[in-house]
Amino acid sequence: MAYSATLIPGDGIGPEVVDAAVRVIEATGVAFDWDRQEAGMGAFEDTGDPLPQATLDSIERTRLAFKGPLTTPVGTGFRSINVRIRQHFDLYANVRPCETLPNTHGPFEGVDLVLYRENTEGLYAGIEYFDERNQIADSINRITRTGSERIIRYAFEDALRRGRTRLTLVHKANILKETGGMFLAIGREIAPDFPDIEFDDRIIDNMAMQLVIHPGEYDSIVTTNMFGDILSDLMSGLVGGLGVTGSANIGADCAVFEAVHGSAPDIAGQGVANPTAVIRSGEMMLKYLGEDAAAEAVRRALHDVYADPSKLTRDLGGTATTAEFGDALADRVRAHVAA
Structure with a gap:
């Protein structure tokens, strides 16, 4: 059975890091039926609404969302979409684990x-x-x-x-x-x-x-x-910054898992963003769904990959692209699942 989930790639580096995270999550063998929707600055530019009704309707149906970073104007413009989603679905608990990974130089x-x-x-x-x-x-x-x-x-x-x-x-x-x-x-x-x-x-x-x-x-x-x-x-x-920590927003019967860092438009499309934060949010999503073995496979794979500096992205002194990091991690996840 596949889990139905709303997928919001987000702004800036969002589509890149979310794509890598989805590959890692699916490497566990847990199946998802993703309903891709828009939110944030990109949605505002396309539709005039930073949180379109179709996106809200999708989360209402799936009761589960996985999202990348969204751009919020500072001082003026629309209110934070993250805050609006939390309040709309009464996601009263924000959970933020912070665990040291190798070679993060914290x-x-x-x-x-x-x-x-x-x-x-x-x-x-x-x-x-x-x-x-x-x-x-x-x-x-x-x-x-x-x-x-x-x-x-x-x-x-x-x-x-x-x-x-x-x-x-x-x-x-x-x-x-x-x-x-x-x-x-x-x-x-x-x-x-x-x-x-x-x-x-x-x-x-x-x-x-x-x-x-x-x-x-x-x-x-x-x-x-x-x-x-x-x-x-x-x-x-x-533990190394916002790029390596995940986040969950939990309500009575709905949950949204998201990257906690910004959309970093200055490096968008360059393939240099670190997808770890949204991957760790995916690990939390698997745990929330009761897929404990899959979540543990992701956690162990992260420690494996981080132990090899050559496989890290440029923010941590490595040379791997976003996609290469995601692929290396997905390979390690599959190895742990098979073990």
Whole structure:
């Protein structure tokens, strides 16, 4: 049986890295029926809508999407399509594992962290007001009990599934006593339901410092939307950058897996982009579908290929093109599946 999935190649380098990732995913032997759709700047230029109704309809039908990076105008223009998709399908949990690969030249070895970010509310809910007369702009940091409970509980449950032993809640409850205070209080309420997971908390600024000094002391992290956005990029920097980390957006009955880096239009079409981030997102998609053996084959193949510097893309000091990297990885995946 083939899994039905919406495929969104994206903007800039998106089609190149997604094509390589699809070849790697299909090398596992897991079958997909891809429904290719548009979103982002390319869709806006073609149709006048950066998120066409046909794309939304496809995700409504498949309840599963795999997407490349999308271009979002800075300061003006349309709102982030990533945010719109998350809010439209109530994809409340953003999951960002950060694991060290060989030859990524990060500042630390052996980093293995997972971040759980609330994905639909907080400052990114987009509740903003502008007072033209006084030139004052306001943004509402909306935190709800329902939203807080479900992301914190999801983090505990997923940490257990992954065999993790510690969850750190990150907040700013010392200053934001209502919003941050409620998020922290709910974490403390839920923690006793998971006695096998050690629970603690950190203030956001202290957590940022702790992660760049001794990240090995942490395991899993749960936090609100904006803090999660910042910490997830920081954590990616610990393992080599946004080009080597995957991302999942999970809801009650729908999920979108995507690259976390930008569309890099300056190198689009040159065959030099690193497809690892979207491949690792594909690994997460396989895991989500219960295809654990296939996901493990991709993970092991990545470690194999990264151990040989000659097979890496130019951002990591290698000479492989995007397609060559994808082909080498797909070969290793097939070897692991056959073993």
